[in-house]
Amino acid sequence: MNKVVSGPDEAIRDIADDSVLMLGGFGLCGIPENSIAALIRKGVKGLTCISNNAGVDDFGIGLMLKTRQVKKMISSYVGENAEFERQLLSGELEVDLVPQGTLATRCMAAAYGMPAVWVRAGVGTEIAEGKEVRNFNGIDYLLEYAFDADFSIVKAWKGDTHGNLIFRKTTRNFNMQMAMAGRITIAEVEELVPAGELDPDQIHVPGIYVHRIFQGSTYEKRIEQRTVRKAI
Amino acid sequence: MLDKTGIAKRIAKEVKDGYYVNLGIGIPTLVANYIPSGVNVTLQSENGMLGMGPFPFEGEEDPDLINAGKQTVTEVPGTSYFDSALSFGMIRAGKVDLTILGAMEVSEEGDIANWKIPGKMVKGMGGAMDLVAAAKNIIVAMQHVNKAGESKLLPKCTLPLTGVRCIKKIVTELAVLDVVPGQGFILRERAPGVSVEEIQKATAGRLIVEGDIPEMVID
Numbered sequence: 001m002n003k004v005v006s007g008p009d010e011a012i013r014d015i016a017d018d019s020v021l022m023l024g025g026f027g028l029c030g031i032p033e034n035s036i037a038a039l040i041r042k043g044v045k046g047l048t049c050i051s052n053n054a055g056v057d058d059f060g061i062g063l064m065l066k067t068r069q070v071k072k073m074i075s076s077y078v079g080e081n082a083e084f085e086r087q088l089l090s091g092e093l094e095v096d097l098v099p100q101g102t103l104a105t106r107c108m109a110a111a112y113g114m115p116a117v118w119v120r121a122g123v124g125t126e127i128a129e130g131k132e133v134r135n136f137n138g139i140d141y142l143l144e145y146a147f148d149a150d151f152s153i154v155k156a157w158k159g160d161t162h163g164n165l166i167f168r169k170t171t172r173n174f175n176m177q178m179a180m181a182g183r184i185t186i187a188e189v190e191e192l193v194p195a196g197e198l199d200p201d202q203i204h205v206p207g208i209y210v211h212r213i214f215q216g217s218t219y220e221k222r223i224e225q226r227t228v229r230k231a232i
Numbered sequence: 233m234l235d236k237t238g239i240a241k242r243i244a245k246e247v248k249d250g251y252y253v254n255l256g257i258g259i260p261t262l263v264a265n266y267i268p269s270g271v272n273v274t275l276q277s278e279n280g281m282l283g284m285g286p287f288p289f290e291g292e293e294d295p296d297l298i299n300a301g302k303q304t305v306t307e308v309p310g311t312s313y314f315d316s317a318l319s320f321g322m323i324r325a326g327k328v329d330l331t332i333l334g335a336m337e338v339s340e341e342g343d344i345a346n347w348k349i350p351g352k353m354v355k356g357m358g359g360a361m362d363l364v365a366a367a368k369n370i371i372v373a374m375q376h377v378n379k380a381g382e383s384k385l386l387p388k389c390t391l392p393l394t395g396v397r398c399i400k401k402i403v404t405e406l407a408v409l410d411v412v413p414g415q416g417f418i419l420r421e422r423a424p425g426v427s428v429e430e431i432q433k434a435t436a437g438r439l440i441v442e443g444d445i446p447e448m449v450i451d
Contacts, residue, residue: 077358101361127361
């Protein structure tokens with residue numbers, strides 16, 4: 001078993017044009033910065049990106065929008081990106097808006113080997129159009145299908161050579177289910193250690209789900225909304 | 233008439249000791265500042281945190297620790313972190329006691345519209361559809377009328393819906409109202425100095441006024 005790759009360029013080497021990708025993170029929190037940079041270097045085009053958000057103009061997935069590599073975004077909220085808005089209004093970019101919990105649960109369904117899930121979110125709204133509805137115990141639910149992504153690209157705090165992952169604070173967000181949902185999962189970590197060094201009781205994602213892992217070189221970890229309180 | 237702080241203060245009185253609460257962006261966020269001492273609540277942030285604390289002091293911001301509005305926040309003693317699927321799982325399973333959010337329109341059936349205006353750039357619903365579909369207790373914090381002076385409490389929503397028959401209570405700058413499907417907006421309290429007539433004038437949906445309507449008590 002050799003899951004460790006030299007870096008992001010090797011990790012994404014076989015991602016081809018028109019691939020479907022899951023990209024972890026919430027806003028700019030816990031995004032796979034190194035892999036996004038490598039995707040831009042590689043120049044793959046026509047990507048479908050399943051990601052809660054679309055980054056900002058000059059960071060995260062926003063960088064891949066600038067280089068016109070994204071054909072379609074599947075997201076719950078895309079409000080922080082002017083280039084996104086421009087491409088959407090001009091018809092260059094498709095967007096499929098999915099309620100945030102449904103988005104997470106469609107990743108979870110893939111991770112757990114389930115073809116679909118029944119959810120209440122969106123019942124009676126335009127999101128329900130064309131979807132199968134079923135009543136359980138007097139309440140209507142929508143059938144929502146598991147995502148099928150060619151690659152999942154996630155960022156964790158620590159990982160080991162077996163692909164076990166540990167996340168820090170609110171970076172677990174979409175990273176955890178996405179790590180378990182892709183056909184091929186690429187994990188970038190801040191610290192990569194030999195198998196046996198992480199406490200088995202503290203593992204968030206077991207290595208069976210992770211195919212390629214590398215330690216990222218630098219992390220900018222940009223803050224989207226820096227909010228502070230005054231010192232007393 | 234209440235300002236935004238007043239609306240937040242009035243809603244804070246609905247928060248009970250031991251509640252798990254999810255606060256939306258805007259006025260709902262302010263509610264956390266006015267929860268009475270002795271009432272211990274745990275704030276849920278749908279990006280994966282229970283026990284959200286105040287903003288950090290300058291220099292102590294942690295990019296790995298944000299709320300659903302992408303703002304830097306802090307932990308409180310007893311905080312826990314989890315992933316987005318589990319976060320919405322606990323919301324769906326009815327574990328969150330109270331959700332407070334903003335709205336563009338609410339109908340007399342309890343329908344809510346707060347995510348999309350036709351003809352304008354659509355930014356997405358985020359977690360709003362999941363929250364309104366699942367929460368057992370939802371309070372809407374909003375202005376009674378929009379910027380054009382039109383009522384936001386309607387017989388039927390005109391904007392694309394976020395959820396149907398889900399809103400139980402509304403607090404505006406003018407009033408506290410309960411929403412009962414099949415009946416309408418039941419007026420419970422008036423803001424200080426506001427008459428029932430003024431509330432009636434600002435309410436396009438069916439307003440039910442029974443007996444004397446007390447004035448809100450806000451500390």
